Amino acid sequence: MQISDLPHPDPGVPDARSGPRFLLWLGRTQLGGQAKSLCWGLVHHCAIAGLPFAVGLGVEAAVDGDGHRLLLVGALIALLGVAISLGDTMLHRTSVTNWITAAARVQQLLARKTADLGSALTRRVAAGEVVSVSTGDVEKVGWFVEAVSRFLAAAVAIIVVCVALVVYAPSLGVVVAVGMPLLALSSLPLLPRATQRADIQREKAGKATELASDTVAGLRVLRGIGGEELFLGRYREASQEVRTAAVRSARMWALISAVQVFLPGVLLITVVWYGSSLVLDRRLAVGELVAVFSAVSLLLYPLRSVEEIAMAYSFSRPSATRAARVLRLTRDEAPEPAGAVDAVRAPAPGGDLYDPRTGLLVPAGRFTAVVCGDPDLAGRLAERLGGHPPGDGEGAGDRAPVLLGGVALDELALETARALVLVQDKDPVLLSGTLRELFDVPASGAVTPAAALAAAQCGDVLEAVLQAAPEGVQDPMDARITERGRSLSGGQRQRLALARSLVADPEVLVLDEPTSAVDSHTEARIADGIAALRAGRTTVVLTSSPLVLDRADRVVLVHEGVALPAGSHRDLLREEPRYRAVVTRETDEEQRLDGLPLTALDEGITGRLEEELTEIEGSA
Template structure:
């Protein structure tokens, strides 16, 4: 039986109108798998349901002394056991594939969404929430999607058994047909409380995951300022809240499981008691009683499946709701307004703030609020993410053309936004620089611009140490440096070294418009001065926007723009603004104004205590 290759070439376009619609869409995406799993479930459970009939015939044959009928019943029973075993194997294989298919599809959707929204995703939804969706929630969704086929099989077999018993003994048949759905429905009153408690547990788990991610990302700075114990206490408190919520959910779950054992047991006892009375009165034979008892006991299996389905539905609905919230986030999409005429020679204008970055110039933007500066830097790249149903802000225009009106790929090629928190993936230095670029700037020129010789030396030393210290003559060559391994997130490098490598990667791309958000916040003043000079030379004739408050960078800009209360308040050169604008002077020198609230030194990589020691 051929199976599809995973991951899928295209995970599709999901129905995000509701959590239930999303779950139905996943099921429709694997129609063949669902049909096969239902068939194998019918084969497995049908054989198991028919087995008590043959056992009853065998018992009756012993009572009647008919050895031929006994051998026939045994032969048919062995055949049913063999077919049931085959059905079990095929059902398990198909059910696992259905689960993997659903899990992989949802994970691909989440990964595609994260790639599509970029850094805007973490501004809309907490990182811990995204991690929880991509790990635990997808498994719950896959469980529910896989279980649906078994539920169909259980319902069909229950109806068949009920009809067979009804034909033999109407009262017992009615008990089977009416008792099973009544027992299955008895668990539903517990689903509402369980869903509420499980939703609370998942929400608290997402917050704990976010706290853990932030702590790990800022561990270096936390150690430097002695804040490890503080964050450890916070995580302990958050984890205890998750534990308490999980215990509350488990209490309801334990009641549901106890109910699934107790009520079917009482049902079997009642049906058997009534059948025994019928047999004692001579109204049914002993073999029929055994068959009815076996069929009734078998019905505990469909009941367990229905109870499992109730639990799976309750958790999958919560998980699907969280997944839909992530997937429902969207960007402003292009309207087909046509390609950008000449992005390298067009002014970049933001109608919200009134900011204009002139073509071919280095424009510095001074803003006292780092969070607002980060949001503005993102908006300058166009196609800003907006929540489902939300209203997007007016689009940034490049050369008179709205960036939101052109295709996302074209907007990204025209304007590159260098994130304040750039991530260095594990791999070689050559792989880090293996990006689309104009070809005007080579990697060595970009590294020289950011004054990264110490970074190259550190990578070369690490490569020699990894090879046992015998690098030889070729160990210091360009090829050896480019082959040096960078650890995940560049953790083997200092904050300033990571920042300079990321800046070199952006310079290598050489986009028509480059937006930099505090690109030198983690380096010492001497290095920052040299980078500022190299940056101006490297980007000569290209449009560059730098969000910064460092005088060393501001003094190299062709034009400096001051933003206050979300609008352009003044513009000019750095030294002129220092003389004529008290508000500008207060932000740049940090005199007379408190530090901006909410600055995140650890995660943002803007901690001067660490950076100024990075020579």
């Protein structure tokens, strides 16, 4: 495959059982490229190895005074020079192609896995680790795949030269043939320690990357609470740990490099000393000594590939292990039921949404609000309603599938399930680009961006992005927002994400705290906008805001993981103490009275809430 053919039409199904297996699978997927690199590497290294023999023949021709043979040797050296140049150029070209091809394959696999898991990915793997795997680790894995063919070519060249020296000058060639394997293996005892220190360095670097990524993502919040110095101090500490670990790792690799410089020097001295004695004894010709010495000198070049492959494997194995760990994740880890069939009928339009785990029933075409006392429970419930798998902390009983129109969501094709049910979590992501591109999502076409923006009360957002746009931009839809919408406030990002979800117009829309970052007056208008725009469509909002709850057709309290009977917001305030405790945020003393009949205190709380709702409705 050429670089121009990227991306891969199909990156394949990786062997992600372990890091080494993943590296082996990558190598097998591009055997053609590895073979090309190996062939050009053999041309390059064997041409280099042929130079000493040509020089030796030239010396012997000069000593014998044979001009014709000397001309032939000169032509041979010129031919070897062309082979060296061509082989080096093509070896570099094919090796870099292997590197980029392998890196692109890993990136495509990670991107496919990210799209498959969705929000479940960051629940199982830290966001910083995902960034580290998809950037630095990908490069290291590609480096090893690229270095393999060059190492094999160098190893073959070393073997060929050693055999040729044994045949050409047996008395001295045996010394080289014995010494070269010792040189190649001399650094092996040091590699485990070097690998261990390199692993520690990468682990600390990964933690520092995670800390930096999470800090940047929450920079606005940190500034709001004055926590920049605290996190800066933590990052300084993590950075110093990385520096210390890097110095310790570099010392080991420096020792390995020193060994690989010292021992070849010892071999060269041995060859010169022993070879000179053989020449003095007339058991070896001068030209042969020159050829053997030159061959040993040039063999130090392919020996570098041995050190490189050791370093490449040392650095890429942990990277491949991390990548394999991400690629092993599955959308649903529950075993398939016996007798499962490949084809599952699609749910009929207008079906109810039902969660057997909590007993929550969401009637089709209704605006249902769900109140959970535990915010984490609300987040897990939203994910489960979207057909996402349960988290690692949930038991086997939590794996009961959510039903839409009587059909289990996790039995549907991923694309079908996502088209039917859309979940917007508490921290929606806005990608960089124009607003027009932001709303270019799969949609029914029944809701226009203008209507969705109006329902989400995004008028001030449009004005803000238009004011920040370059001169000449007249339409706010052509204005650009930065990555993750960091140029906007939290409330503005939240409303834009809500408008994007409304444009998609799925059959079932699940919103987790969609108005938590806006003021009460805007919140009331947004609730009215959602109710109006989603009329006749199934909508679930997980919230504890009285303003949103009052606009819902029905309200359900999920208490200790179980859905209680539904009712209207005002009825539940009067009749359900547990609901009132969550919505009004009663004190412990007030909650102690919840089991008693309706008191003046309860009537006062309920009355105040109703008065506030009426006042906000009037101002809205």
